[in-house]
Amino acid sequence: MPRLFTGLEIPSQTGLMLSLLRGGLRGARWIDPENYHITLRFIGDIDDRMADEIADALSRVRRDPVEIRLTGLGAFANGKPHAIFARVEPTPELMEMQAEQERLMQRLRLSPERRKYIPHVTLARCRSATNQDVARWLAEHGDFQGLTFTVKRFVLLSSRASVGGGPYLVEETYPLGRETGGVAPDDWLGAPADHW
Numbered sequence: 001m002p003r004l005f006t007g008l009e010i011p012s013q014t015g016l017m018l019s020l021l022r023g024g025l026r027g028a029r030w031i032d033p034e035n036y037h038i039t040l041r042f043i044g045d046i047d048d049r050m051a052d053e054i055a056d057a058l059s060r061v062r063r064d065p066v067e068i069r070l071t072g073l074g075a076f077a078n079g080k081p082h083a084i085f086a087r088v089e090p091t092p093e094l095m096e097m098q099a100e101q102e103r104l105m106q107r108l109r110l111s112p113e114r115r116k117y118i119p120h121v122t123l124a125r126c127r128s129a130t131n132q133d134v135a136r137w138l139a140e141h142g143d144f145q146g147l148t149f150t151v152k153r154f155v156l157l158s159s160r161a162s163v164g165g166g167p168y169l170v171e172e173t174y175p176l177g178r179e180t181g182g183v184a185p186d187d188w189l190g191a192p193a194d195h196w
Helices: 012-019 048-058 092-107 131-140 185-189
Strands: 003-009 028-030 037-045 066-077 081-088 120-126 148-151 153-159 168-175
Antiparallel strands (some): 066 148
């Protein structure tokens, strides 16, 4: 059974810039830059028939390209830190796209996502890093300047059942805005509008 989720890809130049943040945090497992993404809707382990229904439902999404802004760094913690991430500005366009996909999944009788959607790019999983370690790392990288880029498609991804972090496989692609054929992958994503 495939483990599926929808997401937005990160342009290679932006991924390279984010990868420069790697290191300096004890007990962190850094995500490989080719696996950076923004999750829209985690779907989970499903059978092939449901995977086909999901792919078909997503093909009917009609939205314009979306501008993505990375606005800083943060950490997810529940008493103990478990991930370091780059914040993604929750623009109305991004949040509406995510909400539409949530509605589509519920129409297919999948369980609703219980967690509040917080758009982000996971940079590292914290295995044994302490709150103090993470606070120190965030303080040392407090000068992170946001990056902006435009995404012109979203994707249906699959992953191995593991602790997360990839590798991920693109199962289907869904263009945003007008169709463009025969375009290189980074052209779908758009170039970063500014640097850090």
